[in-house]
Amino acid sequence: MAEVFTLSHVSKTYKNDGKEFEALKDISLDIKEGEIFGVIGMSGAGKSTLVRTLNRLEEVSAGSVSFYGQDLAALKPAEIRKVRRQIAMIFQSFNLVGQRSVISNVMQPLRIAGVPHGKRKEKALGMLRVVGLEEKKNEFPSRLSGGQRQRVAIARALAADPRVLLCDEATSALDPKITGEILELLKEINRKTKLTIIIITHEMSVVERICDRVAIIDNGNLAEVGEVNEIFRNPKSEAARKLVFPSNPFDPTSSDSRLIRIVFDGLAASKPFIAELVEKTGRKVNILSANTKSVGGIGYGQMVLELPENKEDQEIIVNFFREGGLSIQEISTVTETSAGDHKRLNNDSEKGETQ
């Protein structure tokens, strides 16, 4: 598959009152044609800046961004405007022109692209049909609900047949049900037209639901990038763990006990692991949290288990799960406030050494 965007060593530094702020630090990644690519991070992590370097609404301070092999920084103003017509964008606050009717909003990019008036209207109506709002064509945005406004924004973004759609926190202002509908719509468009979609979000549920691959941005750094399934099963970076692990507070009953997270996919989910553990090894675990979710269309279950205090028992239990083909991560029990001297445990250091 062709690369739509190639970012190499992208950095962005803002200067404010003589103080420098590094929003992006040496980020390199590729985005491939036809995929739904997520960019996730806490607010202020730099993800919005990152997405704006893709259509040069933000200039990079160092490194380069290329779109189908073309270095964006090298383009003249008129040339970048042409490229931007191929890179549509939708926003958290929709950004429709309130003083214009729905159809007139959707026609706008076609007008910019120089499409003749008759065709503009036809195309815009077609787009409104795709998002299911044809009958609202003469309404004004103020009369529409948030979900409807975002649908209009999607119709507007896609009217001029772009090659990429950037979604900047597009569902963050919407309730969970409407968020689901909008994501479904985006997924359907991706499936039908092979449109490359880049989704910026702070919600792991959005990524799990529709993204193929994800980049995790943490404090301006690219913490991790890869297949969503793989990152969900086996998060390597601290930032990824924070996003993937269940957010309930863990309260181990004793400071010597050990917390692990096990993940099993749809196939293994039919096996009663915990029951078998007790039956075969005679060791018991305490279930602190358990849930199932659909990640990229595959059902996954995850559990947070508290292991007994005895080190030997712990080894036996971990080995039992490992042999069963489950992915296992240690969960640090140190509270987040002392992130500096975090007790970092991972898959490979079974013995629970601290770093």
Next chain:
Amino acid sequence: MSEYIIDAIKTGVVETLEMTAFSSILAYIVGLPLGILLYATAKGRVLANRPVNFLLGLVVNVSRSLPFLILLVLIIPFTRLVTGTSIGTTASIVPLTVGAIPIVARMVESSLSEVSPGIIEAAASMGASPIYIIIHFVLPEATPSLFLGAAINVATILGYSAMAGVIGGGGLGALALQYGYYRYQEDVLWTTVTILILMVMFIQAGGNLISKKSRK
């Protein structure tokens, strides 16, 4: 009141309306583009240009801080050059327009500044040029606010037109000054003042209505 005075008041109303209307139109012809430029060249805007913005801002601020009565006198040579005379209704239109231009420009700038930066970003992301963004995104979005501003501006110009009476301009202001003030005819004074108040109220109400109607 004598019939003569009533006739004079009638003429005064017409002259005031004439002065206000023409000056407003002329002031907007110059002030609207000037306001757009002030807006567009400011820091972070689509045509950000510091020297141009500074220069325009300076001219606008200086001319706006000049008391209108002083401006009226100062530009008499210019008025004479344009209209051939420095007294009468037509002559008053010149200082009124010149005085109103910076006020209009600032009002337009402030209306445009209310447009959400998100809309401008959306327009830029579509590949729209700066001029296109202003014409097709900023101006339509600011329309209700521009109408509200216009109502305030026209009412201000009406008030200024009364001052033009001091240096021989026509209209209700001159009437109020000559009969009401210099000749102590209080009935004339109060009649003209009442008419002026009604006119301002009418203009403001009209502007509010148009603004409300245009807000979608």
